[in-house]
Amino acid sequence: MNKHISPRLNRRAFVIGTAAVGAGLAIGLDLPFGGPAVVRAADGSPEIGAWVVVRPDDTVVIRIARSEMGQGSLTGLAQLVAEELECDWTKVTTEYPTPGQSVARKRVWGDFSTGGSRGIRSSQDYVRKGGATARVMLIQAAADAWKVPASECAAANSVITHTPSGRTTTYGKVAEAAAKLTPPADVKLKDPKDWKLIGKGVKRLDTVDKTNGAMIYGADIKLPGMLNAAIKDCPVFGGKLKSFDEAKIASMKGVKKVVKVGDTAVAVVADTWWHAKTALEALPIVWDEGDNAKVSSESIAKWLAEGLNNDQPAYVGNKNGDAKAAIASAAKKVEAVYSYPYQNHATMEPMNATALYTADKCEVWCGTQNGEAAFAAVLEASGLPADKCDVHKVMLGGGFGRRGQTDYVRQAVMIAKEMRGTPVKLLWSREEDMAHGRYHPITQCKMTGAFDANNNLVALHYRLSGQSILFSLRPEALQNGMDPAAFQGVAQSGEAAFGYSVPNLLVEHAMRNPHVPPGFWRGVNVNHNAIYMECFMDELAQAAGQDPLEFRRKLMGNHPKHLAVLNAVAEKIGWTTPAPQGVYRGIAQVMGYGSYVAGAAEISVTDGSKIKVHRIVASTDPGYVVNPAQVERQIAGSFVYGLSALFYGGCTVKDGKIEQTNFDTYNSMRINEMPKVESVMVPSGGFWGGVGEPTIGVAAPAVLNAYFAATGKRIRSVPLRDQNITFA
């Protein structure tokens, strides 16, 4: 498949050809008398519905609207289509339609957004129907040729058989005829028990080019005559560009132009990126930093701490009984305050986009988690209409939520607009990427638990204070000011529901929005909510003198799916049997993105400050597992990402700027620090949950609870490096 993402081929991956688009684009359009139009791919092969192209040699091209960033959805989505299509999996290849093509065809490929662990779960129904629709049309075409009823024919492995006569043909042979048929209005999907490809850990479709240097990421785009740009945005968020002295660098090698980008940034365009970056570093720049330059981590922490006070207004996200009254009259109370810092996504590939702005169009090549959002950004920044713009998606060198934003796309278009007719590749330095993230939001949390005289938990008050992502990025999604996503993992119901029953419960959020821009960072609000809740659960168990697992189980009777993954993890790690000498265990569970997950860790601690993680066990119930090999990798990867953030992460603010500048100050786990993750998949069926993100929620609390078991010390803030705790 891989070639589909090569920009040259992708640029005109296929020709749009429906009457609605307009005759000008209908190069590949057949108009048979009385039948629907046939839409053709660039090589002339016909579409059998929007999701499938069949070539004469039986190759099946499956269209993928969501983005591949390593999570494996491209392969999983192809499996979903192929399952219903009954095609030969060894002849499957994939192709990204462009957002421009999709918009021109009334969004025939649906949502392009690839975030919130939605890649599979939000498209599974219509992509399977796309596969089933094509199968029905291909079988019908064969039946028509044979003049037999379609009901007497069956398809398997791209071969259609007329069962009574034994005659056979292949998809490639009937594709032309099938493309001329009217698609069936409704198709029946397979019963999950009949799946042959879904549920199999088939190999990814995109591996080979990732092992030989051939895979093209945004940073690797090459276009004829292309120039390169390096950029600096005002390091204080909200600040502005005041002036720069272009004359000082005008004679530096390779420099072509210095461009003001919006009100806040300046870019140097040069022949090579190295020249652009070198000149940018030499460019004298004066910033108007504004009032935000007074903000520091200390001032933010102080502001958030005020929000923990009950007298301050707060949004209620989950409530039953009267927690405050029950706490006031309780036999015993436990209270703790936790905090979680800003985190940068730190994708291995820094942000970048290549733009070409000509007299009549604007095209962009980039890695993006949301092709349509990138497309909208191109429209806005270029000022051109939709039919004059497009975005060509390439492989992402990591996403984790960062590439759902389009700031870098906008910048690239603004620069290209000043360089008309010349393609310009904008690449951020790692330092720019660290300084201008869309950071995991900062929060604090005060939790109060209350017990009756028999050590039963009677009340829990969970009070968050801190930043709302939706307030900053999707204000239209706020509900009377409240950010419903802030309660991910502790919500009353839905895809991130709380897994415990407490007679008196109050979960609330005092919103505090510092100037540092927040973003959707793998796991999003599940991260801190799971750390707070699951570490505090351990504190409550300790206060009640009970085993952390048994204490949880007693509260989970009404939450059987939460309990099932917790039990699966407990069994696998051997919770009821003693750990090896000097090794201690911690456990945690949470629900997020429609899936139930639990994790357990075995660690040892030397001198109270050197942690060795010996074992990690993780369980997940995502309803259905499309590709267990890829789910396993998402689970393991979630621990690497989550524990990197726990041990080494944390972005701090000084003078309104982020202090961390590169991997030397924002480190990431290495192979020597990471044990094997033992995954236990317990798909219970009947629902579709996500897998890219939920597990990250249990990574940190499993280790923190084990740390308490080992040392008797509670850690209530992240990262551990601030507390001089590191890997052994």
Add this chain to the structure above:
Amino acid sequence: MANLTINGKTFTLDVEPDTPLLWAIRENAGLTGTKYGCGIAQCGACTVHIEGVATRSCGVSVSEAEGKKITTIEGLASGDALHKVQEAWIAQDVPQCGYCQSGMIMAVAALLSEKPKPTDADIDEAITNICRCGTFQQVREAIHTIASA
């Protein structure tokens, strides 16, 4: 101008002597398989072989690399025959996003040429590349598979 020997070919490049080798490889020689991740030799995405030694090319200048035998990910295979690390990476589906994997593969190839049967401790010491997707257990398993072949 600099003469660099990359993957057995001589490139005469219009590049200043203090340019990091990484950028000469990517921008002047046009071999983009070697990736930029940090520019300060922390992450290993730019790892190439210089005289067979795994080296972070962002921290080496063109002048230091002149006259030496440089191998990038594009030159790891021998013609159509993939290197055993590439074969194992494909067989075990190691990459996720894949951006760090050029450097990871080059680091592993150098380790295996020095120690054909590395222990876990050898792997821990030699493989210090960052992978944000978290492919470490597949990396480790693939190395052991190669070593036991």
